[in-house]
Amino acid sequence: xxxxxxxxxxxxxxRHQTNLSYIVYLLTELGLLGTVVAAILQYEMKSxxxxxxxxxxxxxxxxxxxxxxxGGTSAFLLILxxxxxxxxxxxxSIKKIFFILLIFLSFVPAVMYYRALDPFRIADQSWLGRTxxxxxxxxxxxxxxxxxxxxxxxxxxxxxAFEGGTAGRIIAMTPSSIRFAYLDDLEGLLFIWIPRSIFxxxxxxxxxxxxxxxxxVGAIGGGTAPPxxxxxxxxxxxxxxxxxxxxxxxxxVAKITKFLDWPPKGYVKIMIGGYICxxxxxxxxxxxxxxxxxxxxxxxxxxxxxxxxxxxxxxRKRA
Numbered sequence: 555x556x557x558x559x560x561x562x563x564x565x566x567x568x569r570h571q572t573n574l575s576y577i578v579y580l581l582t583e584l585g586l587l588g589t590v591v592a593a594i595l596q597y598e599m600k601s602x603x604x605x606x607x608x609x610x611x612x613x614x615x616x617x618x619x620x621x622x623x624x625g626g627t628s629a630f631l632l633i634l635x636x637x638x639x640x641x642x643x644x645x646x647s648i649k650k651i652f653f654i655l656l657i658f659l660s661f662v663p664a665v666m667y668y669r670a671l672d673p674f675r676i677a678d679q680s681w682l683g684r685t686x687x688x689x690x691x692x693x694x695x696x697x698x699x700x701x702x703x704x705x706x707x708x709x710x711x712x713x714x715a716f717e718g719g720t721a722g723r724i725i726a727m728t729p730s731s732i733r734f735a736y737l738d739d740l741e742g743l744l745f746i747w748i749p750r751s752i753f754x755x756x757x758x759x760x761x762x763x764x765x766x767x768x769x770x771v772g773a774i775g776g777g778t779a780p781p782x783x784x785x786x787x788x789x790x791x792x793x794x795x796x797x798x799x800x801x802x803x804x805x806x807v808a809k810i811t812k813f814l815d816w817p818p819k820g821y822v823k824i825m826i827g828g829y830i831c832x833x834x835x836x837x838x839x840x841x842x843x844x845x846x847x848x849x850x851x852x853x854x855x856x857x858x859x860x861x862x863x864x865x866x867x868x869x870r871k872r873a
Contacts, residue, residue, distance in 0.1 A: 598867035
């Protein structure tokens, strides 16, 4: 799951970056895949140090994603991360869970406070004045909409909760054929391999971008990846397509997890299982369009990374 989350985080963030230089692109890739490296080293080396580094990287990724406007997705992934840790360690007490929840709830208004306030306005404020502003913006961000941002966290949660149903109607109105990156159908997949630093004008014309531009649904982002089978069922079938897509998705997940003898063993099976799991999470909790092509694009890189790390760890153990 840590491998899955690492790949998903980096794909979700990178798809919204534009005009990156080679150095910045490389640093972003390395930074977002850092949790994968730390998780593998923690497992192979049995070291508490890598456990702490992994969580530090998770928090950094969460902060970067939240401050860049991906608060809803970041919050969901952080909660999932804590849940995975809880299942793995079985050592979280009620006090620890309450403390983590308290930190998370206090962080939401903190992010809104940071994004909404003019830094020049608070530069000469006393700490008491800053605290009052923090409370005012924080409470406002949770309980009601403010003019400084489009949605409050509660509104975002409601939007995510009902997005599956509303998206079915919206996507049903979308043309059944959309050109991807000036090309039709699967040819558009070729463009996801080309970095935007090489091809700055690489278009973001897919189902998500079309829906966002045509119907003003900002929750569904743009990219250059065409929809997969389930997305196509949603688009063509409306509410019936949603039910049919979910049923098929449930059967696929059940069959594949049984085939992998879940939980899967070995890094290759873990990555395959992680891919299925994250796609199921995306379809059930977020937009109806997945990051499947982006995920598959990164699998060879991650596998090479895992293979290299295992060799290094094995050599150190023999030494």
